Amino acid sequence: MTPRSDTRPPRFRNWPAFISLTPVWLTALGLFVGTAIYTFYLSFTNSRTMPSTDLVGFEHYVRLFDARRWNTAMVNMGILCVTYVVGCLLLGFLLAAALDRKIRFENTLRTLFLYPQAVSFVVTGLVWQWLMNPNLGIQNTLQGWGWDSFRFDWIEHPETAIYGVALAGLWQGAGLAMIILLAGLRGIDGSLWQAARVEGIPLWRTYVSIIIPEMRAAVATAATLLFMGIIRTYDLVVAMTNGGPGSSTELPAKFIMDNLFNRQNIGLATAGASVLLITVLAVVVPIFFVRAAQQKKARKGH
Amino acid sequence: MNLVSSTALATVLMGSVAVAQDVEVQNSWVSGSEAQGKQVVMDALAERGFNWVDASVAGYENDDAAFMSRIQAGDPPAAKFYIAGRNAADLIAGDLMQPITEVVSEEAEAALPELIKTAMGGFQGDDEYYYSPISVHGESWFFYSIPLAEQLGYDEMPTTWDGFFEMLDAAKEAGIMPLAFSGQSWQTNKVFNQIAVSILGADTYNDMLQNANEDIVMSDEFRQAIEIFDRLHDYVGEGISTLNWNDATAQVIRDEALLQFQGDWAKGEFIAAGEEVGVDYGCAITPGHQDMMIVVDAFTFPKVEEGTEGQMALAETLLDPEVQKGFTTLKGSFPARTDVDMSSYDMCAQLANEKMKANEIAADMAIVSPRFVQGALADLINEFWAAPYDYADFQDEFIYALSY
């Protein structure tokens, strides 16, 4: 490491860049922050078909939290965060690790695993709807072969339907996780494996103690993409179950879209959007601060 | 102001001599029968010297979203297809819609049932009409397989719920699937409301929805409707949660299931499969009060800077009995006016027309309830179907949603 110079650069040395980027910053600020604030404001008005300025306090929030469907949607988002994100990361990692072992047909397998990613969520949803349809799908086939007790009709039952959606999502999302994690694995110094092997460290231990900690950036990238996918998941559920049976596979994004466009209820939709934003921020902001603190500490330690 | 508008009028009138004035119509009529029906209206409008400019988007809700964005952009089309009633209520209240009262003739008024006229007023209470209705769908039907019914020894359908369930049990015993049923939200909702109308009767049902009448929701009768709805669980097949309504209808067509609760649009499926009413399949009104739940196809007219004549011409065209006849015959519905000659219609439509004349009709939630109330009720009914729970809780939640 070369010692860092202590002389600071002049503060506004890059002012031309600063000035030229200002419009972009203002636009971004206006677009993201401005619309978020407007959304938040609308959630306190009696906007139904059209935006309105009549304030109604927390009425929409009361209705929102009374709605079985919204509460189910939020719980479902949590369930997907655990099953879908963790599932995709685990499966993606296993696939990536398998491919990274320099096996034969790597290119073929990689394409095969990534293929679902090229399919739209609508197609994935429909295909899995068929697969889990007790009259058409896997259950019917296996029962036809004589395995009478076999059940694979998760999406028919409110208690299991969301896991059916998670499974379909997993099928689609694992490839993405795999490709990101594989890139992460490939970015790791190959001699680390050899060093570990020379020291007699078992393969699983090499992964757990040496390789995976090195892949934090790749895991964080994959997890963020998957997580964002859940927050805006709409088409998969619409195509696969349309939120059913009942509201058992509803997700916040679908609730918001439905109220915004189909139910002429801008107030409730924006209340839902605000709660969703606050929930996401409540999760993301602490993580952000913890990471920032860690980085600061790491810099000081140098 | 006057000068400006009269100048504009003059310009338009002069223009209409030279070329037909355009009337842009936003609608979701894209299927074969709808498009054919639409042509009838187009032709009739052309005879009146106006040109229907079609702006269609597949799917009622998608079409609505497209329409709303045009309203918000200040560039509305001349007319918009809607279910009459609450759908445009906010727009009417916001003074964005054009009343069409002037083109509703006395003759037409006399031929329209009170319920439809209320819907045409958009529940504004200002003695104006904002919707011009063209056709009506009956939703209190069930369609049954005549071969299966005969196999079970039924020449006529039961008119009481007890008799109805006896028949379902008989079917079950005979190894026939009693009910073809789609578990999709809008389907479970139609069935529930159909049952509610049959138990409560049209007037009480209308009262309940229009006035958010708590007494009715809390009544034993309403509870009985819930019970019957819940009881249907015993008669449906597997894998229904994602089944499309027409795939369920196909089960009746293939004589795999005895019957299906459905609106009269199901006739199209039977006809397309080459089945004949009264021979292969029959239609019957839901047991109990045997009143008819209806939904009204209509158009509304956003206020526009110029082109009001075209709007009025279209509104008048839609109310024309001949146009209604031509359109509904092709679309499979029946006319909003009760004075149309029904002799060429099938028995189901004729029966529905009788119900209209007798005012034994109930308004679908789509007419009476604002969309957000309708949505809240729909969620509730759909959730109950998916996982039934305590009826009293359901009644509580129902009135809470209804009084949104």
Next chain:
Amino acid sequence: MSSSPILDIKNASIAYGQNVVVPELNLSVEPGEFIVLLGPSGCGKSTLLSAIAGLTDLHDGQIWIRDNNVTWAEPKDRGIGMVFQSYALYPRMTVEQNLSFGLKVAGTPKAEIARKVADAARILQLEPLMKRRPSDLSGGQRQRVAIGRALVRDVDIFLFDEPLSNLDAKLRMELRIEIKRLHEDLQRTMVYVTHDQIEAMTLADRIVVMKAGHIQQVGTPSEVYNTPANLFVANFVGSPSMNLLDGTLSGEALTLSDGSAHAMAGYPLSDGAGGKVLLGLRPEQLFVLEGDLPAGANRLEAKIDMCEELGPNSIIWCEIAGKRCSFSVPGAVHYPSGSTVPLYYYPGTASLFSQETEQRL
């Protein structure tokens, strides 16, 4: 030195599929020796090292370490430690954890780990760095940690896979010296792979020069430098490389292509050697003739091309007997381009190679 070698490679061949990288190879290493495997990239030297470590399987043959046949043993059971080009330190672990991790996984008692790590840290002067992460270490410190990781495991043989090739020239020299000093301190056997002849010359007790999987010559640095076994070694070792002049040998009489006659008295020629040959002369084996030709020396004429002054000496590029050559003179010397300078050499120090077999005569 003990009679049995610490590392004995017997008839080893290594192949990737159909592609034989190292055909039959034999090599013995004595305990405490510093062996350098030298050769251009692709010569199989790293593959050989990897095979010694057990990271690459042998196609045929055997590897013995300390009288044990370890041909099929796991790397950890061979008694070897390895220092990689990138050092391959565990990035998320501190220096202390890097040193102790292998022992911890092997289930070594805690007290023993602590003692071994402390010993290694003392020897390698890592004590102030124990809590640092590899990213906070200098190149030299990283190298010491990598060596320490082998040291704590009490290995018999340290394997180095081109550890200095990624570094800048100054650092490379510093670390080279550090490795040399460590070898002298630790007295462990070291096998070191490099393509850099200066590293090889400075570090090695014995150099193994390899080409295309074959050992070309095994010998001390001076043997390899002064008496290269063949044309390849002569060319590969030494900078500027050895001057090679065409000639015909008959008995002890050598006739160069320019017609000049040279008596090769003093050169250890085997009987019957002759025919087309190459006369090999290192730049510093050529001297400028001032006055009379010394006894036993042969004379050459050099046509000067250009002069490079390096400070302590100068390299003079010239043409001798129609071949581009160079010779070295002490101090800063300049000859006019195009001038002719008389040179001489002693046949006893020269090399003769058969043009046919390219082997040393």
